[in-house]
Amino acid sequence: MNTLTLVRRIKARPSIVFDALTTAEGIAAWWGPDDLPVVGAEVDARVGGAYRVRFRSLDGREHEANGVFLELVAPRRIVMSYRYSLGGEDEERGRTSRIEFELAPFAGGTDLTFTHVDLANEASVRSHARGWGGALDKLVEHWADPGDAAHTNTEN
């Protein structure tokens, strides 16, 4: 399971950061890889509600991200499913991932932890189809073994 974590210290109260993440106006102000205006955003901020963001990249192509709010705890935590399509065409093919925003208040601001977890990418879907699933499960059991964990004291 692939995971990317990014952190930011923001000089703004959690409620403001939460609004920026859960309103169409807020999302339109920052979403996308390049410094270009978002084409459009629709946000239904409740658990089970959908969001949709259209944006352009510098190469001129239009993209859309969409998904559903899985958890919403104002102003502390947001979990969304995340699907991505290129050129406006839906290329889901089992590629749903999850993004999480964790908001922790500090004096004068918010510590934001962002996590993108790739849940079921094409590669893992295919590898499961090929029968690697069992091997991966064994690998998971292998690290879950506390006897094994006791040996992992070599990290410096």
Place this chain on the structure above:
Amino acid sequence: MVNYSQPQPDLDRVFATLADPTRRAILAQLAQVESLSVSALAEPFAIKLPAVMKHLDVLGAAGLITRNKRGRTVDVRLSARPLRGASEWLRDYERFWSPALDRLVAHAERKEAELRAVKRRRKPR
């Protein structure tokens, strides 16, 4: 831009394999030399040879090392290609999200400043 059309085989396995600190330490050792025998590789670790062999099996299955039998010893080598695949995945996503989060920070801080300015104006003298 994240390129979703390119398949990235074995990436889940690479990440799963890297989740273990002993296996990361083994890879770090191999990164410094051309190749090492299994016993030389096991030496710095406070674990028994069979446990090291088990880790090497996992690393081998993920394609992160190759093993060659030479007479009575087995030489272990780092195989960097799957590692590059894993770091590319992270780099692509980071390239997507990092500037977006920077803009989120700027947007939220601007909103905070606006809110404070409004509150200052409303404050009775």
